Amino acid sequence: MAYRQGLDAETVLQAAIEMADLQGVEQLTLAALAAKLNVKTPSLYNHIKGLPDLRKQLSRRGLVLIKEAMVEAAIGKAEDDALLAAGFAYVMFARKQPGLYEAISSLPDYEDPELQEAGSQVVLFILRILAPYGLSEEDALHVVRGFRSMVHGFASLEHRNGFRMELERDESLRRLLQTYLRGLRVAVK
Incomplete structure (x- = not known):
């Protein structure tokens, strides 16, 4: 079967990302993707x-x-400032790429080595931010879990229009993260 000129795996993935961000990852079908790329569905294979x-x-990819967004946001920052920047970057990513974020939130196969490695890289980055706090490995992992639960919960509620009050959402996020950081500081004393 001949390949359409210019169509490659990256082009297919980028088109899928665009569709997922516009319509949601659950709405993404191969037939719709093929139509977007102006090919027949079997060509995608x-x-x-x-x-x-x-x-x-x-x-x-998500x-x-x-992780890249959090790293970029945290460059040049340390401890509380780095974790605050990473938290904002997490939520901003979910805002800008809702379909790709949805793909992260509903990992198709938790046992897949590639997904495990990509997820581990996110955790390792947060652990590096936490290193100056002097936490034990177990405590640091609990902090990572709490951090992820917090920013994921915020991003998910925001995505589902859970914040309907006329109140600045970024300010709410900042206060949430700062409260978490104050609690972390108390816990490490």
Whole structure:
């Protein structure tokens, strides 16, 4: 079968990301993706192994990009400032790339080594931020879990229009993160 000139795995993935961000990852189908790319659905199989593979690729790309966003936000910062910046970057990523964030939130296969590695890189980055706090490994992992629960919960509520009051959401996020950081400071004393 001939490949359409200019169509490659990256082009397919980028089109899928655009569709997921506009319509939601659950609405993404191979037929719709093929139509967007102006090819027949079977042509996609030259670049992906099917819808489960595409969703895995979306999840992996999302994990890589959310980590990159947090790293970029935290560069030049340390401790509280770095964690605050990483928290904001997490929520901003969810705002800017809602479909890709949804792909992260609903990982298709928790046992997949590529997804485990990408997820581990996110955790390791937060652990590096936490290193100056002098936490034990177990305590640091609990802090990472709490941090993720907090920013994921905020991003999810925001995405589902859970914040309807006329109140600045970024200010709410800042206060939430600062409260968490104050609690962390008390815990490490």
